[in-house]
Amino acid sequence: xxxxxxxxxFDGGLxxxxxxxxxxxxxxxxxxxxxxxxxxxxxxxxxxxxxLVKPGDRVLKGQMLAKPGxxxxxxxxxxxxxxxxxxxxxxxxxxxxLPDQCIFIDNDFKDEWIERKPLADNYNQSTSxxxxxxIRDAGIVGLGGAAFPSxxxxxxxxxxxxxxxxxxxxxxxxxxxxxxxxxxxxILSGADIIGHIIKARQCIxxxxxxxxxxxxxIQTAIEKDSTGFFKVQVIPTIYPSGGEKQxxxxxxxxEVPKSRYPAELGVLCHNVxxxxxxxxxxxxxxxxxxxxxxxxxxxxxxxxxxxxLIGTPMSSCIKHCGGYTDDSDELIxxxxxxxxxxxxDNIPIIKATNCLLxxxxxxxxxxxxxxxxxxCGKCVEVCPVRLLPQQLYWYASSKNIERLIEHHLFDCIExxxxxxxxxxxxxxxxYYRFAKTTIWQQERERKASDIARQRHEFHQHRLEEQKRExxxxxxxxxxxxxxxxxxxxxxxxxxxxxxxxxAVARAQAKKAEHNKKKETENKTx
Amino acid sequence: xxxxxxxxxxIASVFGLVLAYxxxxxxxxxxxxxxxxxxxLPQTQCGQCTYAGCRPYAEAIAxxxxxxxxxxxxxxxxxxxxxxxxxxxxxxxxxxxxxVKTLPTVxxxxxxxxxxxxxxxxxxxxxxxxxxxxxxxxxxxxxCTGCNLCIPPCPVDCIHIxxxxxxxxxxxxxxxxxxxxxxxxS
Numbered sequence: 001x002x003x004x005x006x007x008x009x010f011d012g013g014l015x016x017x018x019x020x021x022x023x024x025x026x027x028x029x030x031x032x033x034x035x036x037x038x039x040x041x042x043x044x045x046x047x048x049x050x051x052l053v054k055p056g057d058r059v060l061k062g063q064m065l066a067k068p069g070x071x072x073x074x075x076x077x078x079x080x081x082x083x084x085x086x087x088x089x090x091x092x093x094x095x096x097x098l099p100d101q102c103i104f105i106d107n108d109f110k111d112e113w114i115e116r117k118p119l120a121d122n123y124n125q126s127t128s129x130x131x132x133x134x135i136r137d138a139g140i141v142g143l144g145g146a147a148f149p150s151x152x153x154x155x156x157x158x159x160x161x162x163x164x165x166x167x168x169x170x171x172x173x174x175x176x177x178x179x180x181x182x183x184x185x186x187i188l189s190g191a192d193i194i195g196h197i198i199k200a201r202q203c204i205x206x207x208x209x210x211x212x213x214x215x216x217x218i219q220t221a222i223e224k225d226s227t228g229f230f231k232v233q234v235i236p237t238i239y240p241s242g243g244e245k246q247x248x249x250x251x252x253x254x255e256v257p258k259s260r261y262p263a264e265l266g267v268l269c270h271n272v273x274x275x276x277x278x279x280x281x282x283x284x285x286x287x288x289x290x291x292x293x294x295x296x297x298x299x300x301x302x303x304x305x306x307x308x309l310i311g312t313p314m315s316s317c318i319k320h321c322g323g324y325t326d327d328s329d330e331l332i333x334x335x336x337x338x339x340x341x342x343x344x345d346n347i348p349i350i351k352a353t354n355c356l357l358x359x360x361x362x363x364x365x366x367x368x369x370x371x372x373x374x375x376c377g378k379c380v381e382v383c384p385v386r387l388l389p390q391q392l393y394w395y396a397s398s399k400n401i402e403r404l405i406e407h408h409l410f411d412c413i414e415x416x417x418x419x420x421x422x423x424x425x426x427x428x429x430x431y432y433r434f435a436k437t438t439i440w441q442q443e444r445e446r447k448a449s450d451i452a453r454q455r456h457e458f459h460q461h462r463l464e465e466q467k468r469e470x471x472x473x474x475x476x477x478x479x480x481x482x483x484x485x486x487x488x489x490x491x492x493x494x495x496x497x498x499x500x501x502x503a504v505a506r507a508q509a510k511k512a513e514h515n516k517k518k519e520t521e522n523k524t525x
Numbered sequence: 526x527x528x529x530x531x532x533x534x535x536i537a538s539v540f541g542l543v544l545a546y547x548x549x550x551x552x553x554x555x556x557x558x559x560x561x562x563x564x565x566l567p568q569t570q571c572g573q574c575t576y577a578g579c580r581p582y583a584e585a586i587a588x589x590x591x592x593x594x595x596x597x598x599x600x601x602x603x604x605x606x607x608x609x610x611x612x613x614x615x616x617x618x619x620x621x622x623x624x625v626k627t628l629p630t631v632x633x634x635x636x637x638x639x640x641x642x643x644x645x646x647x648x649x650x651x652x653x654x655x656x657x658x659x660x661x662x663x664x665x666x667x668x669c670t671g672c673n674l675c676i677p678p679c680p681v682d683c684i685h686i687x688x689x690x691x692x693x694x695x696x697x698x699x700x701x702x703x704x705x706x707x708x709x710x711s
Contacts, residue, residue, distance in 0.1 A: 042693065096696040397700075399605075430701035437697040442602065444695065445567065452568035452670050455651035456578065462652070 008253040010246045012384040013238040014417050016337075018171045018210060023296040023303040028178050030307050031320055037079055037105045037311035038348040039065060040092045044147045046072030051103060057084045062114045062287050065103050068136070074149045074351075075139035077287040078105060079309035081112035091347050093314075093333045095340040095433075102348070105311070116285035123282050128156045128197045131282070138281035139288045139351075144176075144242070144271035145334065147352040150278070153268060154197050160266040162200040163251055164191055164275055166207040166214065167235065167242035170335035173355040175292040176272050178305045180207070180214035183276060184221035188230060190275030193282050195229060198268055203230050204251055205272070208237040239337065240415040244269050246384050258411055293349060295321040299328030299358030308349050314356060315345040325360060332357040337416040371424035379418035379428065385411050389418035389428055396435040401442070404435050412436075558611075559587045565606045569598040570650035571672035573623045578650065586611075597623035598671070628688040631669040632676065634662050638683035645675035645684060 042048045047069030053059060059078045066076040082105045089099040123131060136151040144165055164187070168176040180187060191203050207215050215234060222230045235241055235250055245256045248267055256262050262269060273292065280286040289310055296303035301322025308317060314331070318324060332339040335355055379389035387408055395403040412432050419428040563583040574595040576582040585591035586607070593607040594616045601618070608615040618625060634645070634654075641659040646652075653669045656662030664675075664684075676684050691697070 048694070092693065094693045096691070096693055096698075098691060098693050098696055100693050427701045430698065433698040434700050441695065441697050449566070449568035451668070452570070452651050453563070453579070455653070455668060456568065456570050459650060459652045 006253075007233065007235060007250050009236075009238075010241075010249045010384050011386050012382045012417060013240060013246075014382055014420060015237070016171050016239050016420075018237070019296070020172070020174050020177065020210065022172065022298075023174045023294050023305055024177060026304050028182060028292055028305045028307050029320070031309065031312060031317060033080060033107055033109060033309065034312050034316050035107055036085075036313070037082075037107060037309065038090055038313065039076060039078070039103045039105065039311040040090075040348065040350055041066055041076065041101045041103065042092075043076065043310070043350040043352060044074040044141045044149055046070070046074070046149060048101070049073055049076050051087055051101075053084050053087075053103065055084050055086050058082070059084060059105065060112050060114045062116070062285075062289060064137070064139075064287070068149070072149060072152060074141050074147075075137060075287070076103075077139055077289050079289040079311050080105065080107045081110050082106045082108045091344060093342060093347050093350055093353065097343050118285040119282050123193055124196065128154070128199070131193065131197050134281055135278055138277070138286070140274065140277050140281060141288070141351050142271055143273035143277060143291060143351065143354070145338070145352055145354050150270065150274055153263075153270075154194065155263050155268075156197060156199045157263065158266055159198040159263060159268050160201050161252070161268075162191060162195050162198065162203040163247060163267060163269045164203060164205040164272050165242060165244070165247060165269050166205055166211075166218070166272045167247060168211070169208060169237070169239045169242035170337050170355075171239075172296050172357050173294050173335045174296070175294045175305055175354055177211050177214050179273055179276060179292050180211070181217045184214075184217040185224070186279045187218070187272050187275050188221050188225060189283065190277070190279035191270075192227075192229065193278050194268075194270055194275060200268070204233050205230060206233050206235055206241075206247055206251060208241065209234050210237045239417065240384055240413070243384065243413055243415065245413075258408065288351060291349075291351065291353070293317065293353050294355040295358075296355065297332075297358040298360035299325050299330075300356075301325055310351055311348045313345070314342070314347050314349060317349065317356060318345060318358065324358060327360045329359045329361045332359065337420070338414060370426050373422075373424055373426060376423060378421040378423065382417040382421050384415060384417060385413060387412055392435070393426065393428055393431050396431040399435075399438070401435075401439055404439070409435055409439070556584075556587050559583050561610055562586050562607065565599075565603055565610065566596060567598045567603065567670075569670040569672045571598060571670070571674065573597050575622070592616075592619065594619045595622045597625055600625045626671070628690065630671040630673075630686050630688055631666045632664050632671070632673065632684050633666070633687045634664055635683040635685065636661055636663075638681050640681055642680060644678040644680065648675045648678045650674060 041051065049066035049069055051066045053065050059065065059082065061078060061081045063078045064075050065078050068075055084103060085106050086104040087101065088104070090102040092100045092102065094100070119126060119134070132151040132154055135154070136149065140150045141147040142150055166176055166180050168174070191205075195203055205218055207218065215232060218232050222232065233251060240246055241250060244262065247269060248262055248265065249255050252265065252267060254265050256265060277288050281288075290307055291310065292305055293308050294305050295317055300318060301324070304321055306317060306320060331342045331345055333342055333353055333356060334340060335357060339355065339357055373390065373393060375390060377390065383389055391407050392404065392409055392412070395407065409432065414429050414432065416429050419426065422428060563580055566579040566583060568579050570578045572578065574582045574591065576585055576591070582591060582596070586593060593611065593613065594604050596603055597618060604618065605615055639662050641656065641662060643656065643658050643662070645662060646654045646656055650672060651668055651670055653665045654662055654675065655665055673686065
């Protein structure tokens, strides 16, 4: 195993002003409860969850409200006890600004939990698959921002190293920092559980060097642990070191190939907050119903970290933090590099909400067109995935899909380094998002048109079959009639009489039966 | 000199025979370019191109009887793809054949008004309408291509066009706005 001091680095990246101090001046504060909770059915990568409750149902705290849609999906639980009032579309935090299906719950403020039977220390005797099931049933997804269903990643095949991602490389965001400072031992407990599931030999906790307090807290917790499972690895503060593939390169020196998974290199990454959530699930039988969110920026009066229930309206969170300042401008979910602007604050906190950033209006601004690309190449220098952002920009503008795929458009992690350094201020990531979503749409349309073609071909086949069968029938009938007319002799008359006699007999039998029925009916009346 | 001519003549005959044999042994049935063109068409089967479906239109393009810009459901993307395939110039959609829809559409039957006549079922080129004589007719929206061929035959006008709005799972980002707010150097 590598010495802790031998680390590698990835190409590109940026050193950014961090503004972390804005929100680390106080400890994690607890959000007071709200009257209404809005819980979107899609808060994770994958398929939308399927509701198990309906309006009018009373639900308990921690009760499963929706089950996973399929393998790549997550369960959703109630953060409070109360009554489901509605399931309908509502604005959700999504870059498109479109609404989605949400469950609305009225809080009864009784905080009544479901029955909980935690495994606690006994988890050591459980199998990997039964622990994975607990994590899946707890609805735990990656809390670093990607929200991938965690148990799906936790394979026990061939994993030697668990990397806990305490890097938090994006400016302004400090939720993982304060979690490490205040709850280091619980994070290590969670990592122990993950290590048991995946049978890892070692856990490396990666932390950037701008977080000395967090490093100290984790090291203190490790000293209390006698297993030697844990090691802290301090890494230089470079954005985006917290990206999964970038972090693996730093820690192991190896690159995860395009379209492959870290597990193939014997590595698994989890965010420190995810490890904490897993600890809560195993030791307290608590599903994922809350998270730490950083509320920060120059547009909010008292930037801080809050422990907030999923489904809490963001407006309440801002209010808890002193409200908006007079010069507040945009509300962004996420950080300044990868976050996206929100249209309103009447939107719920979801599992992926690591930060609410309220910007303040910059002085002396002027609207202007972005300048043309001057082919300076600065974007290429900073790309952490070693792509050619300049080429991707040209091909995205001209919708040249073949070239976009050749230049590995889908390996772009949308970190924003290229847009940050562009001297013409071209919003490069927006071009890539346009290109990616357009290509996905075209693939969907191609699949749909393939099905439509099949249905049309079958439709034509069916009509031909019907025509053929009809002609078959008519041909047979014509033949039968022809044969009949050939046999025309005296048999004709007798056969006709026989047919008439048969018909009369049939009619009389029917009449008799009908009379009999009427008699029995009259008798029973 | 004579030997050179004989040698060349023999070589030419040998290759001629090889080609003749290959032309018969490796003959491809039908015109493969028709399949390639059909693969690029949207399969709406609406007839706006003036042909009785996407396959007849593909055959017409292959024969050179139809132009590549007659398909409104395919839009710009299809014209570009066809131009790429056939190595011809891209041209704008021929407005005589219809307009590009801003949002995809499907149709919906108003069940209060439907009389169960099955005329729409017979008209649907992809069998996307469920029903039988004197039974309720329903459009299977997942299979509806938006061709609207069922609307004219309906004797009670109970079929309506419905736009399919994008969701968070299938939205498309727009090309960025070229204007942005920049801080002015003070």
